[in-house]
Structures are given as structure tokens and as C-alpha cells.
Amino acid sequence: MLIRRPRPGDSAAILPSEITSESVYLNRRKLLQAALAAGVAGIGAGWVSEAGAVADLKVQRNAKYSLSDAPNSYEDITTYNNFYEFGLDKSDPAENSSRFKPAPWTVAVTGEAEHTGKFALEDLLKGHAIEERVYRLRCVEAWSMVIPWAGVPLADVLKRFKPTSKAKYVAFKTVLRPEEMPGQRSRSLDWPYVEGLRIDEAMHPLSLLAVGLYGKTLPNQNGAPLRLVTPWKYGFKGIKSIVEIRFTEKEPPTTWNISAPHEYGFYANVNPNVDHPRWSQARERKIGAGVFGSRVPTLMFNGYEQEVASLYKGMDLKKYY
Amino acid sequence: MPSSAVIRRVIKPALFVACALPLLSLVFAAFGIGGASLGANPVERIQDTFGQWGLRFLCITLAVTPVRDWFNMPWLVQLRRMLGLYAFFYVLMHFLTWLILDQGFYWSGILKDIGERPFITIGFSALVLLVPLAVTSTNKMMRRLGRRWKKLHRLIYLICLLAVWHYYWQVKSDVTEPLIYLAIVLVLLGWRAWKARPKPAATAVMEES
Numbered sequence: 001m002l003i004r005r006p007r008p009g010d011s012a013a014i015l016p017s018e019i020t021s022e023s024v025y026l027n028r029r030k031l032l033q034a035a036l037a038a039g040v041a042g043i044g045a046g047w048v049s050e051a052g053a054v055a056d057l058k059v060q061r062n063a064k065y066s067l068s069d070a071p072n073s074y075e076d077i078t079t080y081n082n083f084y085e086f087g088l089d090k091s092d093p094a095e096n097s098s099r100f101k102p103a104p105w106t107v108a109v110t111g112e113a114e115h116t117g118k119f120a121l122e123d124l125l126k127g128h129a130i131e132e133r134v135y136r137l138r139c140v141e142a143w144s145m146v147i148p149w150a151g152v153p154l155a156d157v158l159k160r161f162k163p164t165s166k167a168k169y170v171a172f173k174t175v176l177r178p179e180e181m182p183g184q185r186s187r188s189l190d191w192p193y194v195e196g197l198r199i200d201e202a203m204h205p206l207s208l209l210a211v212g213l214y215g216k217t218l219p220n221q222n223g224a225p226l227r228l229v230t231p232w233k234y235g236f237k238g239i240k241s242i243v244e245i246r247f248t249e250k251e252p253p254t255t256w257n258i259s260a261p262h263e264y265g266f267y268a269n270v271n272p273n274v275d276h277p278r279w280s281q282a283r284e285r286k287i288g289a290g291v292f293g294s295r296v297p298t299l300m301f302n303g304y305e306q307e308v309a310s311l312y313k314g315m316d317l318k319k320y321y
Numbered sequence: 322m323p324s325s326a327v328i329r330r331v332i333k334p335a336l337f338v339a340c341a342l343p344l345l346s347l348v349f350a351a352f353g354i355g356g357a358s359l360g361a362n363p364v365e366r367i368q369d370t371f372g373q374w375g376l377r378f379l380c381i382t383l384a385v386t387p388v389r390d391w392f393n394m395p396w397l398v399q400l401r402r403m404l405g406l407y408a409f410f411y412v413l414m415h416f417l418t419w420l421i422l423d424q425g426f427y428w429s430g431i432l433k434d435i436g437e438r439p440f441i442t443i444g445f446s447a448l449v450l451l452v453p454l455a456v457t458s459t460n461k462m463m464r465r466l467g468r469r470w471k472k473l474h475r476l477i478y479l480i481c482l483l484a485v486w487h488y489y490w491q492v493k494s495d496v497t498e499p500l501i502y503l504a505i506v507l508v509l510l511g512w513r514a515w516k517a518r519p520k521p522a523a524t525a526v527m528e529e530s
Contacts, residue, residue: 080361188495294425
């Protein structure tokens with residue numbers, strides 16, 4: 001595990017009493033940042049204290065799977081989020097997620113596989129090098145961002161559990177913690193959030209289990225501590241704060257499809273030729289382009305056509321949207 | 322009741338400034354005054370702010386007559402034109418933001434959206450219907466149209482319903498807020514219908530004849 005956290009044995013050279021306890025450190029930071037934020041920003045300062053809670057990761061850039069586009073700013077990526085568990089506005093996740101506890105974290109691996117069970121996040125990721133991949137994220141709302149994710153290929157993790165021949169799909173589930181996730185106390189969606197991929201999609205080298213962004217662990221508002229990233233699909237497929245991975249024989253239900261089946265399908269591949277019933281998907285707004293940055297054309301499979309088009313050969317993408 | 326001088330010199334100017342505050346908040350945010358910011362998606366922020374205040378001012382305008390009657394404040398009607406024109410202003414800015422900043426005069430997409438996407442069709446219709454109301458808001462037009470003026474301006478009832486519908490249809494999953502607006506508009510319209518209901522005596526006469 002590459003998240004640098006002090007371990008009991010590591011501090012031999014330094015007396016425990018010499019170390020500022022994490023809570024004091026964080027409190028101090030929060031005070032400083034709150035003071036700073038109050039002076040400088042006045043409003044919308046919630047994310048600042050959040051940023052203080054992330055830890056550094058050791059990452060290696062995977063150039064083959066990275067765009068050359070300049071990534072969006074850390075601020076844009078961490079303050080403009082759709083994460084309905086923390087509220088409906090884009091600013092809500094950053095403002096309402098400070099009480100969420102992403103550690104310790106356990107993931108249950110269940111269903112059609114030889115090895116199943118409950119695993120601490122550290123054990124789930126043990127032995128995997130964390131890669132940095134700069135992906136474009138295309139939201140179904142017709143905006144996009146470029147994000148330097150840190151994570152491990154989903155396939156590498158899934159293979160360790162030896163899925164059986166019955167494993168045709170992989171289903172994911174988000175944690176259910178209404179006491180920490182205020183959005184789950186309202187019925188805006190059917191909680192907990194669930195998502196799924198066909199097994200060949202899950203095993204595709206582009207599918208990433210992300211644990212961080214910008215070389216740091218994921219902030220709560222971005223799906224800490226573990227989330228899915230499938231860059232050729234609309235952003236809502238990228239389920240956050242995952243607590244269960246289940247291998248299934250049948251296509252698993254997915255949250256947005258349950259909420260509005262004629263608007264959101266199981267596949268949710270980015271496709272400029274298949275419009276959302278209420279708005280066009282032909283062009284997208286690039287976050288960070290400013291007030292006068294005009295929309296740009298949306299690319300088939302979000303620009304990952306070469307890599308993933310073969311997965312859908314012969315399929316009517318208007319029918320399987 | 323405030324004197325006409327107070328209304329003209331104090332209340333109206335104060336209301337004018339108050340109604341401009343949403344616009345000013347955007348200007349402040351655009352220039353980063355006081356640390357305010359338009360956020361990661363400034364176009365969306367501008368468009369949403371204008372749209373939301375357009376809807377709010379439509380509701381406020383629609384509320385003038387009922388509030389006047391409920392609280393016996395006849396002078397309120399003198400503020401209605403300004404409120405209505407502000408509603409038109411914010412709705413127009415909402416539309417222009419979409420046309421210029423969001424779509425960037427991408428005409429093929431714009432025409433397709435207006436024609437094929439019901440929520441945009443409805444919103445656009447509401448704007449179009451507001452134009453004659455704004456144009457005929459002057460004293461001169463009021464005089465010239467006489468009784469027809471009142472009839473024409475009843476279009477606001479339809480416009481408010483269209484505006485709420487437009488909002489309801491663009492929300493992704495949680496329709497609580499649009500439903501709150503709908504409830505407000507229905508109360509304001511329902512009260513009018515109730516007030517205009519045929520009086521029992523009149524009904525009786527009609528039934529006999």
C-alpha cells in the first residue's frame with residue numbers, strides 16, 4: 001500500500017510525544033485555513049479544510065493511457081461535483097462531506113468468483129502499483145473535465161478473485177451512511193447507489209479503480225476512498241465510495257436507470273449521436289474554459305473509440321444507450 | 322398607506338436597487354469582488370441565476386394583487402410594473418446567456434433545441450409571450466388598449482405555468498423545488514379563480530333564466 005501513513009514501528013527515532021497528534025494538526029490547519037478562507041474567500045470556503053485531509057500517494061504516470069490535455073485545476077475538480085449522497089448542487093459535496101470517514105474501509109467481494117470475502121482497502125490494493133492516468137470525464141449533463149486520476153487497473157484487481165465462467169457482469173455498490181451523507185436522508189435517488197459493467201468492460205485496460213487524484217488520496221467529495229473510472233462512459237457510471245464488488249450472471253440494476261429508465265441506460269457510453277431525451281449530447285462545455293469558452297464537439301466514446309469500439313461491435317447503440 | 326411622494330421617491334428607488342441585487346451579485350462574482358466567484362462552470366452559474374430570478378420575479382409579480390387584497394395595501398399595485406419588467410429582464414438575460422455564452426450562436430443546434438426539446442420549447446414560448454407584456458407596459462399603451470390591456474396581461478398566468486414547467490422538466494431527479502414553485506403559482510392563480518367565481522346569487526339568476 002503506497003499511502004504514506006505513520007505505522008507503529010516507523011516512529012522509533014522520534015518520541016511519540018514529540019509528534020503533533022493528527023487531530024491537533026488538522027484542527028490547527030482548519031483554524032488557519034478557516035481564518036484564511038474567511039478573509040480571502042468569504043463564502044464557499046468549505047473545500048479548503050477538506051483538502052487538508054488528503055494524503056500524498058506515490059504514483060507513476062501511465063503515458064499510454066494519459067491525455068496530453070492540460071488537467072483542470074485541483075479546485076475545479078474538487079468543488080464542482082455530482083455526488084448526490086452529499087446534496088444536489090455541484091458545490092454540496094465539497095461543503096457537506098467533511099463528516100464522512102473514508103478510513104478504515106472494507107470492501108466486500110461477492111458472487112461468482114473463486115475467492116470472495118471482505119477485504120481491508122489496503123489488502124485489496126496490496127501489490128498493485130498506483131498509476132496516474134489523465135482521463136477526460138464527460139458528464140451526462142454535457143460538460144467535461146480533464147482529471148489526473150491515481151489508481152489501479154480494475155482488471156488486475158478483479159482477476160485476483162478468479163471470477164468463474166458465470167461472472168458475466170460486475171456490480172458495484174456505494175456505502176450507505178445517511179448519518180455521514182446528508183443526501184442519503186432525502187429520496188432524490190434510490191440508496192445505496194449501485195452501478196455495473198459487463199465483465200469485458202470491467203476487464204478493459206482503461207477501467208480504473210481510482211484511489212486518488214493529483215497525486216493525493218481522493219477527497220471525500222470525489223468518492224473517497226475508492227471509486228470507479230470508465231472514461232468512455234458518462235460520469236455517473238463512475239460509482240464512488242465503493243463497499244461491494246459483486247460478480248453476477250445477470251445484468252445488475254443501476255441507480256440512474258432505476259430513476260429514469262428512458263433517459264439513462266445500462267451502458268451509458270458517451271455518444272454524440274444519441275441525445276439525452278431532454279438535451280443534445282453533440283457538444284460539451286469544457287470546465288475551465290471560462291465565460292467565453294464555447295462548447296466543443298463531443299467525441300465518440302469520449303475520444304476512446306479506438307480502444308473500446310470493439311466491445312460494442314454489432315450492437316445498436318441507440319437501443320443500448 | 323405611504324404618500325405618493327414616498328412611494329415615488331423612496332419605495333420605488335429602493336425597490337429598483339433591491340431588484341437589481343441578483344444582477345449585481347453576478348457582476349461582483351464575475352470580477353471577483355469580495356472574494357465571490359462564478360465557480361468552475363461560470364456560464365451555468367450565470368444562466369441558472371438569471372433563470373431562477375426570472376421565475377422568482379414572475380411569482381412576485383403574480384403575488385402583488387393577492388397580497389394587496391389580503392393585507393389591504395392598495396398602493397402595492399404601483400410597484401407591479403417594475404416587478405414585471407424585472408421578471409422580463411431576468412428571463413431575457415437567461416435566454417441571452419443560453420444563446421450567446423452557452424450555445425455561442427450555434428444556430429443549427431439552437432433551432433433544433435427550440436423545436437425539438439420540449440423543455441426549451443416551453444421556456445422559449447414563455448419568453449415570447451412576455452414580450453408583448455413588456456412592450457405594452459407603458460402608461461400610453463395602457464390608455465390606448467383600454468380594457469383589452471387587462472385581458473392581454475392575463476397572459477402572465479400562462480407564462481408562470483410555462484416557466485414552472487420549464488424548470489420542472491430540466492431538473493434531473495429531485496423535483497422538490499419546482500413543485501414548491503408550482504404550489505406558489507397554483508395558490509396565486511387559485512385565489513384569483515376563487516375570487517372570480519360566480520356568486521351564488523348570480524348563479525341562481527342564471528339557472529332560472
